[in-house]
Amino acid sequence: MRQALAGKIRRLHNLAVVAFALGAFIIGSAASAAANPKYAGIVVDAKTGRVLYEDSADAPRYPASLTKMMTLYMVFEAMSSGRIAKNSRIVFSRNAAGEPPTKLGVPAGKSITVEQAIHALVTRSANDVATAVAESLGGSEAGFAKAMTAKARQLGMTSTTFRNAHGLPNDGQRTTARDMAKLGIALREHFPQYYDYFSTRSFTFAGRKIRSHNNLLGRVKGVDGIKTGYIRASGFNLVTSVSTGGRQIVAVVMGGTSARSRDAHMAELVKRYLPKASTGRDRDLIARGPAVKPVISAATQPVIAAAAALPAEAPLPPERPEFPVTAYVEEPVPSAKVALAEAIASDPAIDPTPTASTPVSGWVIQVASTPTEQDAQRVLEQTAERASGLLAEAKPFTETFVLKGQTYYRARFGGFESKTAAWDACASLKRKQVDCYAVQN
Secondary structure, three states: HHHHHHHHHHHHHHHHHHHHHHHEEEEEEEEHHHHHOEEEEEEEEOOOOOOOEEEEOOOOOOOOHHHHHHHHHHHHHHOOOOOOOOOOOEHHHHHHHHHHHHHOOOOOEEEEEEHHHHHHHHHHHHHHHHHHHHHHHOOOOOHHHHHHHHHHHHHHOOEEEOOOOOOOOOOOOOEEEHHHHHHHHHHHHHHHHHHHHHOOEEEOOOOOOEEOOOOOOOOOOEEEEEEEEEEOOOEEEEEEEEEEEOEEEEEEEEEOOOHHHHHHHHHHHHHHHHHHOOOOOOOOOOOOOOOHHHOOHHHOOOOEEEOOOOOOOOOOOOOOOOOOOOOOOOOOOOOHHHHHHHHHHHHHOOOOOOOOOOOOOEEEEEEEEEEOHHHHHHHHHHHHHHHHOOOOOEEEEEEEEEEEEEEEEEEEEEEEEOHHHHHOOOOOHOOOOOOOEEEEO
């Protein structure tokens, strides 16, 4: 009996030791982020703006390559306004070509397309490309950085200052986790037609396959971007966007001690806080503001090749292939509902019931912009046939707009219940080689 009692005491003692060790491990894991002076984190519901988690979210931090999120925002803004197009060419100066790695390695005097630059910034986080973009769009990197900072203020990023376009060390370049979350949300909201670039896992350049630094893509359900970053002063940074199950969050981790620990911490934040996000209707959370253009002196003219640039929204070229069809983006115009109401007020004979040529309200997908309504209808028929199952419940329609005195016709599909539904449908269309973007009418 005494032996049995002694054995029981030993077992209880061992259990107590295990429990103590486990408790110490849990407490140590929870405190590890707080004990790291570089750490900052935040998780934001991208539908409501509600903060689900934060730790040192307003403490100043070095953005490192998260800077390139703003560089890309400026690129997307220039594309959406028609200043540049995907196939416009960016010329590399000696200064850009001389940037330290990570880089694409383009020699001075050579050029790449805007789309190649986007892929290089998203996947390889190429410093030479960031500088070439800054010089191309702004004449100088310093001027472009001032424009980036001005845009940050428009977006409500009150604690962010940019000194360069790539994020390499600069004592004056600072941000916060909260500001980076705002930028992540703004990229989703303001440029849905370009946002899919952030989910690029690899692209091929000069015969080389270049893979993304974002290890969570394809590994954590719902992750669709956005950007990694590292310099010694910042530690390992990551901004992640997640959209799944009707929920959307943007999360930021800054100051990780390694890429692996940063990724593991981000995955844990997603697992813990995504279920707490709203499944309700989408809201516009970040004010867009007018386009910010750098002040360019005569001595620092942009070095972007303008020959390939397109207007803000243009007809398809005459010898276009059947697919893919380019969906150009126009400057902001009054909503379809307002335009229809104005038309009804001026002519009571107009039937306000949506038809094949009457705008549809809510979230829609645009697949083309054409010079005639017949062309728009043809594109709608081809797209519906190509993706019959995907668009079975969608309503095809055309919508007019005027550019430089010329009337054009948008080819669109409506009837999507939410932004997420429209984005998901557009992503599926792109996999079928149909170019598109989602927008709220």
